[in-house]
Amino acid sequence: MSLRIVVCVKYVPDATGDRRFADDTTTDRDAVDGLLSELDEYGVEQALRIAEASGDAEVTVLTVGGDDARDALKKALSMGADKGVHVNDDDIHGSDVIATSAILAKALEKTGYDLVVCGMASTDGTMGVLPALLAERLGLPQVTLLSEVAVEGGVVKGRRDGDSATEQVEAALPAVVSVTDQSGEARYPSFKGIMAAKKKPVEELDLDDLGIEADEVGLAGAWTAVETVTERPARTKGTIVKDEGEGGKQLASYLAEQKFI
């Protein structure tokens, strides 16, 4: 039977835009154009490489988000994924990571998987905990934060670069994997890929389809609550000097004034 790979991706506001909060303290998803989270491109790339190496695999790309999130699926499909699953329901708005992981876990169970692949973190929330939460919910081993990954003989192996050590890790499938931005450059969609993506199937699911009650998710179902949001004052531009041969000394004088030296 072919290897079923599901990549979880997120549609995020472009990090180069002026990201803000909406009045309900959720991320303002209208103020800035959205796109497939850059860090999820690495997940799609590794899923495609694993599929290519296996010769008999199907790559499904899964997202939870509003109508716009379809763009993230489209990008992944144009890179080469085979089909998409889009969980879209107004009641999901404002969900925290705990609720999002519950929705994704249900969608994964419904879709079926041998290998779940995620990016290392989203570029908006940047928590980096979703892969671990999925592993916990699905009762699967987590093989996460990998800079190298491969699947051989039903075992996923990889290299995890931690703060104090580099580890070689492995687990039998099914498993949850997350990959870092060091795992390998993500491919650009080809023209052929972009055309082909238009014909690839995308399944639409809502909370009813997944057997999730509205009050378990969304702002009301969140297990954390924002008290205040404050914009950080822009840093005031300081002194700029042009190096005329004394730039290093001038900088040293400044650092001495500030008591750093």
Added chain:
Amino acid sequence: MAEILVLVDHADGAVRKPALELLTLARRIGEPSAVVLGAGAAAADIAAKAAEFGAAKVYVADAAEFADYLVVPKVDALTQIAKAADAAAVLVTSSGEGKEIAARVALRLGSGIITDAVDLEAGADGPIATQSVFAASFQVKSKVSHGSPVITVKPNAAAPEAAPAAGTVENVTVEFTGNAAKVTARTARVSTGRPELTEAAIVVSGGRGVGAAEGFGVVEELADALGAAVGASRAAVDAGWYPHSNQVGQTGKQVSPQLYVAAGISGAIQHRAGMQTSKTIVAINKDAEAPIFELVDYGVVGDLFDVLPQLTGEVKARKG
């Protein structure tokens, strides 16, 4: 008094500084208890250090599983201890592994989780965490509204302050659950002798302008003269000039030192996200239009290969 569990991060038999910061912060919201996992013979010394920084109790568990399997054994231990102690909150250092442990513990405890806090204070109904978000352009204060709060805190969130407490050691036998990835090999990172990037008071970083791996020599010399850690922009890391472990930015380390020196770094959003909360920022760049100059307290438009060696010489001369 409310018992606050602090998972103590340790390496090579010694407590890492962020754990002492956590113990210091924990005292603001209750009475800290330290959790020391897989420390082997070093557990007693680590427990003593935790006591010095305010741990009334120290839970110690040791087993081969902590080193042999990824994340899950520590989740098993921390959850078991949190339940037995009826902990009012659980604090973990915001590292890749720390956040993964915290998330799974939160789910098992039925608790909300907040990651990457840069400050923590007591609130009317539980701790309030401050986070710095959207590339540090906003500060968000939030609380956990369901279950005992699980919060991960970034290094440098507070200065460690000693406050000796009893540090009564309680040995714990953990019931392990399984379903974990196996660690088949581990290579310790070779120490450079420089401070940890995320813990350093001063960071000197190089970027595209450094031009080559050898170019980092002038960056390292300045760092060593200042007693600083060395960082690198993503451009420099992607080019293979400096290790990824030293990358500062959205996908690398987020640093918040007293002084950040950016050499040959243009200041793209990806980099700013990792250093924008530094107290004082100075930059050296050939391009007067580089966006990094919008952030700096002091900037020098010039060639870093002229400016850095001159600055290094001055630092050495002034330090005598």
